[in-house]
Amino acid sequence: MAHAETDAQGRILAADGTPLKQSLQRALRAQKMRALLLIAPLLLFVVITFVMPIGDMLLRSVQNKAGTHYVPDLIPNVAEQIEDWDPASGELPPEEVFRAMVVDLQVAFDEKNHTQLGRRFNYESPGMDSLFRTSGRRVSGLDLETDGPFREALIDINDDWGDLEYWATIKANSGYYTNSFFLAAVDMERDSTGIAQKDPDQRIYRKLLVRTLWLSAVITFCTLLLGYPVAWLLADLPARKANLLLILVLLPFWTSLLVRTSSWKILLQQEGVINDFWVWLGFVERLSLINNQLGVVIAMTHILLPFMILPLYSVMKTIPPSYLRAAKSLGATNWTAFWRVYFPQTTAGIGAGGLLVFILAVGYFITPELVGGADGTFISNRIYFQFSAIGNWGLAAALGTIMLVVVLVLYYVYDRLVGIDNVKLG
Amino acid sequence: MADGASSDAFVEFERVQKSYDGETLVVKDLNLSMPKGEFLTMLGPSGSGKTTCLMMLAGFETATHGDIRLDGTSINNIPPHKRGIGMVFQNYALFPHMTVAENLAFPLEVRGLGKSEREEKVQRALDMVQMGAFGGRRPAQLSGGQQQRIALARALVFEPELVLMDEPLGALDKQLREHMQFEITRLAHELGITTVYVTHDQTEALTMSDRVAVFDDGRIQQLAPPDVLYERPENSFVAQFIGENNTLEGVIKEIRGETCIVQLDDGEIIDANPVNVTEPGERTKVSIRPERVEYNMDRLQEGAHTLKAEVLEFVYMGDIFRTRLRVAGNEDFVIKTRNAPDQVRLKPGQQIEIGWLPQDCRALDA
Amino acid sequence: MTLTRTLMATSALTLAAGMVTAQDMVNDMTLVSWGGAYQASQHNAYVEPYLAMNDGVSAVWDESSAEAVTKLRAMSEAGNITWDVVDVVAADAMRLCDEGLAMEIDFDTMLAPAPDGTPATEDFGDLLVNECFIPQIVYSTTFGYRTDLIDQPTSVCDIFDLEGFPGQRALEKRPIGNMEWALICDGVAIEDVYDELETEEGVARAFAKLDTIKDSVVWWSAGAETPQLLADGEVVIGSTYNGRLFSAIEEQGQPIGMLWDWQMFDIDGWIIPADLPEDRLNRALDFIYFATDTQRLADQAKYISYGPARASSAPLVGDHAELGIEMAPHMPTDPANAVNTFLFNYNWWASYRDDLDAQFQAWLLQ
Ligand SMILES: Nc1ncnc2c1ncn2[C@@H]1O[C@H](COP(=O)(O)OP(=O)(O)OP(=O)(O)O)[C@@H](O)[C@H]1O
């Protein structure tokens, strides 16, 4: 090779005199552009189906919206006037605030937005939904010139307008952004004195979060316990038999989740097959196997098992049998050979399967809903409930965001402990 | 195949058979006996059952029939990890999640050796294969030859009396391979280990071994020291398989003690040494090593039969000349001559006469 | 006879009106409903007769009622409403009406009077729960019990009597209904139930009542679960929709009886999207006038065990179209069944569901 020229700074020069690094970059840029063009459709797909919804969720968890509008856009006058009022004073807001409410409500009623407002405030203080709904028509009948003072007029329409807590709620939630969804998601609330824990009989989300993570971990462990030997057997068999068994492993995917879950119900219930067998064996007490946490663990372990087996199998398949033989020839017993030589090489599969099963389990809600009974529901059930039955997208988004963060944190911890490079999905 | 059970045998196979599928025998009636300290090579084409024999010895496969004895005791019922046999695998099988030192310490650890003793032995083993500085590396960070040496060190570190090696040099380039062949034989002899070595490279087999077992079709075709194997192959498979060889086909005309007359298929008559032919009229393949063919008639015996040949090709190879001839219709007849100052360089197209000593031309089974 | 004549007169009138304003009426409609047996009953009872009467008119079903609110919102935002008549539950109708997405109905002019001339507002009575909603049927959440496993319960409070009626109970995994029953059985008058539930003490009182049976409850979340649980003998009594119990009893012949005491009514009915173009609105109104008259609502009970929303329809309820059994005893609205009832108070629940549900879940976790 011809010896390379260097410039004054000691950088290596290409044949045309430009620094080598620069011309290398230029050459690579065209390549990169072409590669980018090729992946553009995928990139677009990922952005549209993944990044945007998550971004939307993050936004929604802090946006203070009633329906499609920001709250302060629906009650601009109230938002401005109520700033100077201090709920801690123990006094109702001044007349200007009541008047502003009448002005804003009249506009909102005309545009049919007042019930959305009511629903938004109802998330914070129950009862405001019906307050706004029932007041709408009569407030719109008030004449701004002649019907004052409006404090009395509103209280006359519905005496809940004289409730200080309701006004405090309006004041606290009249900005464009709010942390109230996140507060609610961790069982806290803002009352007239500041941020505080909710009453013990209303705290559910933290409990559910802990339970969801705990049960998911148990389920992950159970899938590992059951899936490991199966994957090993599969990896050890000749390809033809392994493929057949793999199809059996995947068989559950061919029936709907609902059907599988219902079959578990029939199997495990008090009058079910397993209990009948139990009683036939001579036991008196029937077992509670379903409609509790145990039922959730059993049904979900079954449903998620393939997600553990497949990554394990794909990793085990790449481990030649000669390692175990080598270990034994070196004097290791079967157990030592497995534990010291085989098992460490499958950690990548365990990591992948474990992460996969755990993350899937954390997000499950159909199975816990159907077989969870009173104490086996997951936080996802609540997210779904808030989303579909209550329509509180803000709280659903806040809960979703917390779940996302928790999963990311676990992922980070996992990366720290095991190293994510050691995860092999196939 | 006269190696019956002798009292000083260290490794013994007696009438061993092996079938994987219950239909075909992969190993058929294997009999073998090795004294302590011997370096024995199993040589044979792919699929001839070499690895299978090794695996039976190591305990990863069980013999379908027959008995395998180690130091006089039958090992059929001893689990692999109790056999105390060191093994080097074809792909080395170094544990990828352990460092080199940990790999070497593994057999010592499972034997319950203390930490300091372990470290000392590991270091000694590493030094022995000249890899003393590599203890902290992972196998993936080593070259093929280095991995091979570590595999060797690991098989030796716990001082086994018997070491099995299954094509340990298969993945190395020629130069490294030759170097390692030397290393392995040196170590084996220095440490006085009994070694069973598998290869399908005949040069390797000839240069390294005390004795070579040539495998084919699940049987040992010949078991002998390298020189005997080369110079006195007992059947045409061995003759073909070991070294370069010229074959001519024909029928036995007459057997007279140590020599016989063979009529080749094109009618010509030659002298040969009857090895496993017994009576006139039998078909035979005669085998002559290229370096034993003479075309200088002065060196032949009186009255020896000769053949006409036409030179087809002359290749200059430095130390030797390699000449390809057409002889009795065979166009692949090769002769090799030493590059001596007085040596004649044949030219293509030249007509010559060739011959050989009858004892160099072996009449074997057809 | 008078009835038929009136009906024919009405139809003729409508027909005549239709002819006069033919220019102003489109010939195709999109009807939205829930699919399944319920939609089929609507199709048989009024859509088919309507199409038979109106040559050239066609109707398309869209099974989107479950997402009616969200979809109508989206359509209204996009300014392109493709639906003409939409079947929704009362709670959704309230939302749509509040948000201006459903048209306000002038019941007495837009709906047919009863055959005896009673105006529609009186005929529907209490069921006209908001300005946009035209009720069709009443269904209820009520109890079924195993006739062979427990004595016949006579009051909803027997749910709370574990000694008189031992065994598991099935209740829905949400506060709605359960809280009302708990308070009623704790001695609260029906008209005070919601006032009570607005106070902490009232909620605590309801939970305390539920606590007495908590360990014997199987919580369901899909309406199909209770009939199955009853059939399997998992529970001896449980709440679900009356239509589900009807099929378990009459179609599958299960040993299940109905307990109608304090059944919770819910209403299903039509809304017309707001701001339809004139010609489509006319068609929609014409259809609604026909489809919600006394006979049509009575006819629907031939196909499904839900009660007609008009008082005047009750006496006209006949036999099931396929099973041939008398339907009146299976109607939630039948006077014999409707002794103690309450209407699902979605107005109140809209404000308190979120809050009470959280408390209910927390209570379940205890
Ligand atoms: N596990 C097995 N199951 C079935 N047949 C096998 C198995 N292992 C080897 N065989 C068959 O047994 C025969 C001998 O195999 P073996 O591995 O002993 O050959 P080899 O002499 O080591 O060949 P190579 O030089 O290619 O390594 C082959 O025909 C092979 O197909």
Ligand SMILES: [Mg+2]
């Ligand atoms: Mg082999």
